[in-house]
Amino acid sequence: MAELPQERRLVTSIPGPKSQALLVRKTAAVAAGVGVTLPVFIARAGGGVVEDVDGNRLIDFGSGIAVTSVGNSAEAVVRRASAQLADFTHTCFMVTPYEGYVEVAEQLNELTPGDHEKRSALFNSGAEAVENAVKIARAYTKRTAVVVFDHGYHGRTNLTMALTAKNMPYKEGFGPFAPEIYRVPLAYPFRWLTGAENCAEEAAAQAIDQITKQVGAHNVAAIVIEPIAGEGGFIEPAKGFLPKIAEFARQNGIVFVADEIQTGFCRTGQWFACEDEGIVPDLITTAKGIAGGLPLAAVTGRAEIMDAAHSGGLGGTYGGNPVACAAALGAIETMREQDLPGKARRIGEIMLGRLRAIQEKFDVVGEVRGRGAMIAVELVEPGTKNPNPAATAALAKACHAEGLVVLTAGTYGNVLRFLPPLVIGENLLTEGLDIIESAFSRL
Template identity: 65%
Template structure:
């Protein structure tokens, strides 16, 4: 409505949801898209910055993505670029420094709306209130959910007033919009984040996880990459000495963890990434206990 344009650009490995429109934006077929088409047109996919696999600087990766968008879509046809500052389901891919600022600058120069999907990375998870803050990027629109209400069902879109006000009166709405119980939970969750400095706590958790995962990677050559920020970290498992994904070992390690009382989540386009998302209220002792089990799992499945 705000731009009068139709096209949307998203990125390789992206996950944006499971409605019909967001399935078109999500990259991974199984289990999210398989059998649920047809999907919306005018959704185009550009290459993501993936340092472990492409070896490009942020500026180089941004130039590559922009070149694809300009050639396959054209800036004059593009309503918006939608990107996760740190990808979630796609494998906790952290773009190389400079990628997001270059992309945002190109959007501003071409009157393209820059939308940050902070649904998984927002609300103190990465050690900042929002992952976009790490490089000082200010999105035109931000989508949020998950951590916003401590587990109650709530999501939000926040953005520049001229964009939000571009829709006619009554044009935006929904059956459960502004649910008062969920909104009260969100206010409580936000107050907890402020009072207990959970962004700072996320950085502490990240330091502990980084130390444990670095030691694990030194012991097990199947771990090809360690990445993330704050309490949002991941390891990518590959056949030793290569970048060939190893989803079989990943599944075996995860099954061991589950059998021994630790809930782990795998993700990534090839199903070979462990994502670690401990509660921001977790104690150091409980976090250490969990990683003891993770360490045992790697040794048991070697």
């Protein structure tokens, strides 16, 4: 197939007639609970562009929610996955194993923070990875309680819904949820009542006090936290907060789990976001960006913790599928060869500069934040910090109409989040930012 031209092109309204016809079919065939952000049906994609069935080419600032960091059809991913497809698609690693799974585990053990001895186990999705991290922590500590944080998102299974903070749309009507889950404050600088300068110290003190008084540190198996809260609105905890929580976990024999499903694999300008403050988690969960778009997830961590589960206690029919493993090796090859951490940092420089200039012009922008290619704008009612979800929805809609894929997020539905592929051209990045600025002007 010819390489997809890396340029925006609008030949119909968004969505076009063919996409609209497919949406009618989707409505008739697919469960109503499966929502769609932007109903353009994609025919091909690559680099920083997605092309729909009507021939429109849209700039991609979503990456399938931080999945296609290396692009939607990276050469190494396609090459390795295609070769594996020709050999075999499945045997089930738990029945008759294969080298690809072992090689992915070796790469994860090498790439993740810390020089201690590690083990990895592979799964299908981020939620599965988090759920298995909790299982492993409970097996290791012989404790049951799990501590999570305000604004956190960890998945859609029963246990991970319980771990997730936001009710709508993730939890509403789906209970009862798994027990022994305890939620404590997150250091959210923009919304901390006594000000950002006090945030890290006070939030850590409050969290630790609640764990100590309400749960008992000796009852806690795991503390699970995203180094940057993803669905919660790309909240980067105030500097110093994460190290305090990690140290509390270490002092009390609690397994510290970094959920790097959205932040991992070069997204924030480092291989893993917890490296920013030198945090070495006991367990780290990964998915999304790991395999160039194929379903794969992992738990990686200290050998003595990972080995605590009995033989047969971890696994799943498709976990570490050979084609997905081949794709992951291709994605990691691409990340190394193209220095995607460096590319993410460059994307951050460009985006933060432009978005902060927009912030100076428009008082609907409460805060611009993020690291690398994980950038957000929190929108407020002018002159206040009151969330402004209406403006957020209007801006996203305006961007979509102009051929720019953007996503929203935030506990209050008032955050525009940007996750461009790390391989996007700077011309597309600049054009996308022009569209965003124009949307603000029209708003």
